[in-house]
Amino acid sequence: MTVEIHQTAVVESEVELGDGVVVGPHSFIQSGAIIGEGTEVGSSVWISGFARIGKANKIFHGASIGAPPQDLKFGGEITSAEIGDNNTIREFVTINRGTSATGRTIVGSNNLIMAYVHVAHDCKVGNNIVMANAVNMAGHVTIEDFVVLGGLLPIHQFCRIGSHSMVGTGARIVQDIPPFALVGADPTRIAGINKIGLHRRKFSEETIRALNACFRLIYYSKLPLSRALDEIKAKFSGVAEVEYLLDFIEKSDRRILLK
Template identity: 45%
Template sequence: MNLKNVIIGRKVNIGKNVHIGNFTTIENDVIIGDNTWIGNNVTILDGCRIGSNCQIHSGAVLGGIPQDLKFNGEYTLLEIGNHNSIREFVTINRGTASKLKTIIGDYNLIMSNAHIGHDCSIGNNCIIGFSVGMAGEVTVEDYTNISGLSAIHQFSVIGRHSMVSGMSRIVKDIPPFIMAAREPLSYVGLNVVGLKRRGFTMDKIEELKDIYRIIFQEKRNTTLALNLIEDQFEQSKERDLILDFIRESKRGILKGSVS
């Protein structure tokens, strides 16, 4: 372990084979797992729990107090899983009394200058593009790709296996398996390339296309569309994920493309 020009606070638990770069500060009540690499000028604040085999690059600030006027100094956490790459100048805030923690899963890439607000939940195998701004209490499900310079409204939910184009303004929920683009943000098709890479068969991809055709392209009331899908398609994990996601959406989902 390299501890040159490093400040480490009380109650810090550092695992085996951890590299800590010059001029990095690790405050109190922090846990860092084995084989994690931390670059120069990183700031890791109270309440951080960082897993093993992570890379945290220069200038990142992890566990900052929430940028939420309701925050009153309560004890909260930032939990980061294993095998994450957190690039330069990323900022991730810890939780508030609402959920008590911000959660980052495993095998995520969070690109430079991204911000993840308080009480967010990021799943596994996600890519958060450069300078993505994520407000508080956003949920990003597994295998999601959010391209650079996108802004995400608080409480939004982005479904698994979806892809969002760069410079998007996300103010509605994005159902699973789709591509979202244009302004206002709209459904523009399935995330076919991503689904193929993750082993989805062409039969399943065609089924998902048929489901979303009913939702976005046949101009039906959403409730009627979901009931029709339930009647016409055999029960499957993917079908039920879509139905449950849309029925449980509190912000409502994005619209279909106008062209």
Template identity: 45%
Template sequence: MNKISPLAFVHPEAKLGENNVIGPFCYIDRNTVIGDENILQNSVTLNYGTRLGSGNEIFPGASISTKPQDLKFKGEDTTCEIGNNNSIRENVTISRGTASRGITVVGSNNLLMENMHVAHDCILGSNLIIGNSTKFAGEVVVDDNAIISATVLAHQFCRVGSYVMIQGGSRFSQDIPPYIIAGREPIRYAGINVVGLRRRGFSNEMIELIHEAYRIIYSEGTREENIQKLRSTLKITPEIEYIIDFIQSSKRGIVR
């Protein structure tokens, strides 16, 4: 049975699972689908197009599936899909998609800290930690297991790789490749995320292999020349293949 405060509004067309807790002054719009065992503290808004999984906790002032802050948006029927077991803290805003992708996605087991923003058509993976007041512009992609510190600004269309650590207060308009630390001003490659990789179970041998890959990538030469050198000199594991694929598919280029 759901526990719904008498001071909350739930549209009669909203679809709710079981054992949800909906606090006072929450607003749940039509065309919303909610799974099981979610906790919506007071003053949470689930706007049109919300697709919320199970086991999430959403804190006061958060607004999910908000109308995109994009002047090209013409009211098309789009959604915002949130996975399971996320902690979405106070005043987080997540916009729904536009005609570009039609959907904004946030995966599972993420911590989205206070006052951060996820713009339209972003695709966020799982097991992310995203700091206070960080802002993602439209169509940003973040792969799994990244840590993005507070007050980071991400330009539209950028991609962040897995197991990345981004320094607080950074701004970036190019892609952040996987397994690295990115920081300083202006933002640049600042080494391998050794501590994070060890915490995630990467062996010393794998960390050294990744480190050697980036020594080659950031050496003199063009992107393609360095990738060819990497392929010819290193063991190509799935981790190294991921780095290569990430760099080759980058449309904005990677941070230097």
């Protein structure tokens, strides 16, 4: 296979392009960038020399990868934006690089990132995630695996969204979202567990029932959170998904959404 670079594209020296990379018209790739084999870079895409992009990604028109962070503290340190494999990055997505020395913005693999999404400095985006149009993350946000995010969704800095959760269009995320949660909008609230998503991912009925019982204790029992967690530990000790839920809640820096 060979690399295909449109005659109007600018690829600076010391760019590393894997086999089968395609670079579309009017795109610009800075010296130092690394792009893995089979990745397709569409038209008018800007890729910084601090970008590290894996294999078989599709990057659409107008995307910007690895630009300096939108952070007044940034002093030009060497940081990076790192993207895994098999991602679809749609039109006008912006993925900024980290903000402090050796800081990293990380996007995993097998994600669908729709148009106008912003991934800010030092965010950590996992694998198998769907982000609809205009999800906007502040810095240091963590999105765990198998999350689905509706469109027009702002996420406050340092928030963490747990795996297998689903957040509805137009919600405003200012606290951590526990794993397995279904989050409604207007107002932003926990609406139960993401039961349809868990069925689609082949969770057992026993596990789904246990998680549902946990959410009922946390959100509907009127117990203080500490008491609800104690009851969950007593009733569901040894269920791996419940242990993960408990660990997530107990380590939450911004506290979980409790509405």
